[in-house]
Amino acid sequence: MGTHRKGGPAPAAAAAATAAPGPGPGTAPGRDRYFDTLRALALVRVVTYHVFGWPWAGLLLPSMGIMFALAGSLMARSLRRPAPAVIRGRLRRLLPPFWFWGLFVVAAMLAHGWLPGWQIVYWVVPLGDPPGDAWGEQAWEILWYLRTYLWFVLLSPLLLRVFRRAPVAVLVLSLVPVVVLQFVRQPPDDRFGTALLDLATYLFCWILGFAHHDGVLRRLRPAAVLAAASAALAYGCWYAFAHRAEYGTYDLDDIPLAQAFWSAGFVTLLMYAKARLGTDFAGLARFRRLDRLVTVFNARAVTIYLWHEIALILAVPLIDLCWRVPAFETYLPLGSQWFLLGVGWVLIAVFVLLAGWVEDVAARRRPRLLP
DSSP, X not given: OTTSSSOOOOSSTTBTBOOOSSOOOTTSTTOOHHHHHHHHHHHHHHHHHHHHOOTTHHHHOXXXXXXXXXXXXXXXXXXXXXXXXXXXXXXXXXXXXXXXXXXXXXXXXXXXXXXXXXXXXXXXXOSSOOOOOGGGHHHHGGGHHHHHHHHHHHHHHHHHHHHHHSHXXXXXXXXXXXXXXXXXXXXXXXXXHHHHHHHHHHHHHHHHHHHHHTTHHHHSOHHHHHHHHHHHHHHHHHHHHHTHHHHTSOOGGGOHHHHHHHXXXXXXXXXXXXXXXXXXXXXXXXXXXXXXXXXXXXXTHHHHHHHHHHHHHHHXXXXXXXXXXXXXXXXXXXXXXXXXXXXXXXXXXXXXXXXXXXXXXXXXXXOOSXX
């Protein structure tokens, strides 16, 4: 299943998450600190989820739904320019960081004895899930987010044209595909079916981004939005818990229908707060270190999303070495998952320094260690 612990977000999802691939520096003109903060929080949630595996994490913050909505809004803004140029720009900003990361992952799997087939072409352009062996699965399973993001980018010129013909109707009807795939016709158990299910799961969030950009959300009445969002949240939560025995969990990442409705309701409220109430985190600038951190997270979102699982993988043997040092064994909480999370973030920071410059090159900016 396309959303089964593949980045959460995350969603890795990421994330995932992933973060909308290719965000610019947080201090660039036109940046919105509310959206930048949401993206940063979504990435933090993706990494945390991949350490602890808390099933309630998606209920607390549906990271991948947030990132798809933010990416949809940015895509609608970009499509004021010719669509081919926009798509080329998105591919240019997404693929080089993916290729750079993939060189290490593919090389490691080949050295471990992996024998790829023709599907290795998906490591060039991830229109389908890139193949890999079970040994490297924790690293490559997060690529579902990049694949889904890529398809949304390719489909956006058509989706935006359809959306603008009947905005509210199209937004509401964007939940229909996931309902059909759940109750009418199951998707095939292959790359196409997995991609189709992920697209259906997050279609509403992507189009919600269109609605925010075009001012559709701002024109809707608060009572109607609150009622619709509450209904979506209630149904998503009910479905997750009512089918807990069937899925073996209430984790939204394992239940596409619940994920779709919960994310729809949750992200609608977040986007509506911005559109209608003008919610703004401009005051974040008063906290210079925190503001700087949000800037780095947004300018290095792809790097953080791609490399965070490798950081968590490497953290385990690193902590194992610490057990051999008596002082570390005595004074450090080496067996704690929180310690693993801390070491993981240190390694993520290292990867941001070592690999983040690729995002600058992809965006045709001067390469820097930190933005």
